[in-house]
Amino acid sequence: MIKENKSLTVLVTGAGAPGTAGTIHALRNNPDDLPIKVVAVDMHDEVVGKYLADVFYTVPSAQDPAFISLLLEIVKKENVDVVLPQVTHELSLLAQMQDQFESAGVKVIVSSYSAIQKANNKLNVLIAAEQTNVPYPQYRLAKNEQQLIEAVNSFGYPANKVVVKPLVSNGMRGLRIISSQPWDVKRFLEEKPQGVEISLENLLAILRHGVWPELIVSEYLPGPEYSVDMFRGKNLKIAIPRLRKQIRSGITFQSLTELRKDLIDYSLALGDHLDLRYCFGFQFKLDKDGTPKVLECNPRVQGTMVAGVFAGFNLIYYAIKEIMGEPVDHFDSTNLRDGLRFLRYWGGVAVYEDTEFLGRF
Incomplete structure (x- = not known):
């Protein structure tokens, strides 16, 4: 239980991912003002998350047989409470190994193995869309x-x-x-x-x-693209659609929160059908007639999910509360900020001789 703790330790994987700074921001700027120690891991040593987190470790890829054992060593050493995966290829393995982490007193924010296997496969998502009357591309x-x-x-x-x-x-x-x-x-x-x-x-x-x-x-769908950031807990489900106004190499650089009822309803239906938990997301694109059609699912933290913090609902932190035994019972969705603009910029960190952190911008 979070209430019993004066602080929390969260291990974030994929510390070199473009969304890492946003994920760490969501953890540190939580609505309960709970101090959170961030342990970051990545395959590569020189990544930005190394300098934004409190502690950093280099780990092998999820395909390496030593990945799980090394991760377990880290969570025990750092007294980690929750593992928050950001890497798609880690999800199935972590879902399979949840019991090992539970035995170490650690929660992993990941859906069930069967749910991950379905949601990670774009064909399965299209089939789920057909079964739930959600529009999808031919x-x-x-x-x-x-x-x-x-x-x-x-x-x-x-x-x-x-x-x-x-x-x-x-x-x-x-x-x-x-x-x-x-x-x-x-x-x-x-x-x-x-x-x-x-x-x-x-x-x-x-x-x-x-x-x-x-x-x-x-x-080919010629219209605008949307991401829908999702939270699905025991007692509450939230969907926050945002228009991806500018995309570079798959990363959102400008977005606009648009609380479209159709996108919200479609995403909630797909989340239920796929039985996804905690925080995840869907991608939609509009066809020539303006109909949104689902493209795929990200059954993990999305790269620009931090926008939800500013829109009024910290999906990442509430996922942690949910898995720690404090389900969110109620949220007034009218408090969400429709029309919120999010602009990403090229920032950076400065490090001298790999030891002295000089600052960030």
Whole structure:
């Protein structure tokens, strides 16, 4: 119970993730003014979270057999109360190993293993959308080159753009927009290279070099994109949609809270159907008619979830309260700030000779 503690220790994984500063801000600026010691871990030593946290450790990837044992050593040494994972590839393993952490007196903010397996798979999310009457993009699966060509053509390529992505990935890894739009001097001089658009011929050339991945091929949705930050506890469910006004390399740089009832209802229905817990999120994009269609689920802390702190509900901290045995019973959603703007900027930390922290901006 948090009430029995004068402070709390939280271990945050993926300390090099773009959203780490926001996650730590949410922990330190909690509505109970509870002092929280932050222990950060990452695969790499030189990451920003190292200098924002109180303690830092380097750990191997979740694919390394030593990952869990080393993490258990750290939580015992630092008297950690809660583990807050930020890395997609850690979720299934941590969900499977929750009992080991429970035995050490540590809670892990992760849904059940079966829920994570479903939510991490983009195909399963689309199937869940169909089962809950949530709009979703038309799609086909492609397990080989012929199926990919047939699927792309079925969505009107080359006249129309088509989206291709693997079933399981995070960030924008593996995402490509197949386009026949040629690059001319005007585009070359005026557009920043994004690395997302690709011709069908060039994509096939890449995929022929290696084991063919199972891909989702779907219609291209030309409208704006939304993230919905979610909290789902025993007694309370909250959804906070925000328009992603500016995105760079998959990271939100400008967002606007829009408490759209359709996005809230769709997200709550999907969260219930997938049986997700604590804090997580969904991505939607509008089609040519303005209908929001679900793209995928992030069954973990989202990179810009800190926006919820300023909108009026600290999803990350309330997830910690929930797992520590203090379920949130009530929240007046009319207190949420509709129209909240969030602007991200390039900040940094300065360190001298790896030991002296000089400051941040």
